[in-house]
Amino acid sequence: MPDLATALIAENFARDAGGVLHVGGLALTELTKEFGTPLFVYDAGTMRRTYRALREAVAGFAEVDFSVKANPNPAVIRVFGQEGAGAEIASGAEFDAALRAGVAAERILFAGPGKSAADLDRVIGGGIGEIHLENREEMARVAAAAERHGVTVRVALRINPGATAQGGAMRMGGKPSPFGFDEEEMEAAIDAVEAMPRLRLAGLHLFAGTQGLKAETLLGQWAYGLGLAARMAERIGRPLETIDLGGGLGIPYFSGDTALDLAAIRAGLPALIATLRANPLLAPARVVLEPGRYLAGPAGLYLARVLAVKESRGSRFVITDGGMHHHLAASGNLGQIVKRDFPLAAVVDAGSECTATAVVGPLCTPLDMLARAAPLPPLAEGDLVAVLQSGAYGLTASPTGFLSHPMPAELLVEGGEAELIRARGA
Numbered sequence: 001m002p003d004l005a006t007a008l009i010a011e012n013f014a015r016d017a018g019g020v021l022h023v024g025g026l027a028l029t030e031l032t033k034e035f036g037t038p039l040f041v042y043d044a045g046t047m048r049r050t051y052r053a054l055r056e057a058v059a060g061f062a063e064v065d066f067s068v069k070a071n072p073n074p075a076v077i078r079v080f081g082q083e084g085a086g087a088e089i090a091s092g093a094e095f096d097a098a099l100r101a102g103v104a105a106e107r108i109l110f111a112g113p114g115k116s117a118a119d120l121d122r123v124i125g126g127g128i129g130e131i132h133l134e135n136r137e138e139m140a141r142v143a144a145a146a147e148r149h150g151v152t153v154r155v156a157l158r159i160n161p162g163a164t165a166q167g168g169a170m171r172m173g174g175k176p177s178p179f180g181f182d183e184e185e186m187e188a189a190i191d192a193v194e195a196m197p198r199l200r201l202a203g204l205h206l207f208a209g210t211q212g213l214k215a216e217t218l219l220g221q222w223a224y225g226l227g228l229a230a231r232m233a234e235r236i237g238r239p240l241e242t243i244d245l246g247g248g249l250g251i252p253y254f255s256g257d258t259a260l261d262l263a264a265i266r267a268g269l270p271a272l273i274a275t276l277r278a279n280p281l282l283a284p285a286r287v288v289l290e291p292g293r294y295l296a297g298p299a300g301l302y303l304a305r306v307l308a309v310k311e312s313r314g315s316r317f318v319i320t321d322g323g324m325h326h327h328l329a330a331s332g333n334l335g336q337i338v339k340r341d342f343p344l345a346a347v348v349d350a351g352s353e354c355t356a357t358a359v360v361g362p363l364c365t366p367l368d369m370l371a372r373a374a375p376l377p378p379l380a381e382g383d384l385v386a387v388l389q390s391g392a393y394g395l396t397a398s399p400t401g402f403l404s405h406p407m408p409a410e411l412l413v414e415g416g417e418a419e420l421i422r423a424r425g426a
């Protein structure tokens with residue numbers, strides 16, 4: 001079986017006869033010559049294919065929006081917007097990024113546990129489609145902002161489920177969470193919103209967890225969400241307008257990970273569609289999924305150049321100009337319990353034998369490792385390495401201030417052209 005990096009390259013990218021990695025028809029050796037390193041490259045073709053495949057898999061059940069925090073570059077948001085996606089945002093600045101990307105304000109929804117009055121003014125003044133309420137103080141702040149603007153605001157209640165999905169089955173005993181209202185207090189929260197004349201309760205938001213690779217787990221969460229939606233509709237005595245089932249669709253990062261099976265998702269949907277149709281209070285609702293990682297992750301690569309290859313007491317370290325200041329997740333320091341290697345590849349690989357290689361970044365900390373034992377051909381100063389699956393939670397989720405290196409450049413490749421969507425240092 002090929003290693004994960006080789007499989008991912010075969011799926012979305014290509015190598016030429018000389019073993020040079022190409023993205024969207026462009027040689028990465030040429031792109032790094034022109035734009036330098038470290039460099040993020042995003043392939044619009046992969047984003048569009050991924051979006052369309054998911055949209056088709058869930059057709060008849062849900063619409064697919066894009067969760068902006070996974071990659072807030074407006075050029076990336078624009079690609080999904082062109083495909084028809086609305087945007088889920090978590091800050092006022094992400095609202096502006098989505099608008100700059102051409103997403104209509106009414107197609108934007110605002111989630112996140114700590115929305116400030118200033119951000120609420122900004123999004124309500126800008127005509128946002130929906131705001132998801134996560135706690136009592138926020139409910140009052142949204143109502144006050146709506147009053148200031150003299151408008152009624154569509155809201156949904158984010159619910160922290162009283163059950164967790166395990167291998168498809170839902171078990172009672174949800175975890176404590178800063179996000180949303182606990183399921184146990186859902187009815188009380190509904191009554192509180194209903195008592196606020198400036199808020200129109202449109203529906204429910206449930207987001208049970210990220211990086212789900214099992215279709216049956218996701219289907220179980222969605223089915224649970226429909227059950228909560230039915231409870232909400234019954235309480236308010238009118239049909240729901242929105243049922244937002246969150247994101248959380250996973251992608252393979254580590255050897256042994258299996259990609260999410262879209263056919264299995266598709267096969268499980270008729271039962272959920274029947275549940276919706278059987279309940280007149282749910283049937284009219286727009287069901288929404290809002291993945292970030294799944295849509296943007298596979299399209300992105302992070303490119304770094306080798307600065308030195310150092311032997312130390314029997315171990316070898318490939319030292320590059322790229323590291324955790326741009327890509328915390330690949331270093332294993334963004335929430336991983338066990339640090340495992342992201343898929344890495346040499347940009348030029350003529351087929352030499354691979355050995356397990358440690359790749360480190362330029363920061364003065366042992367945490368700055370891009371790989372501990374990635375299967376790579378021999379590398380020397382000046383060679384290029386690519387970290388795959390880097391289109392989501394890469395630059396945006398990294399401690400860019402640490403050691404004061406410049407921000408990396410970002411490129412969007414589409415139609416055989418590379419567009420500079422963030423200049424180095426900007």
Ligand SMILES: *Cc1c(COP(=O)(O)O)cnc(C)c1O
Pocket residue numbers: 067069070088111112207209210211246247248249290291292293294
């Ligand atoms: C982060 C987030 C998402 C996207 O999560 P992924 O795991 O990237 O799909 C969706 N909805 C909300 C509310 C989020 O906070």
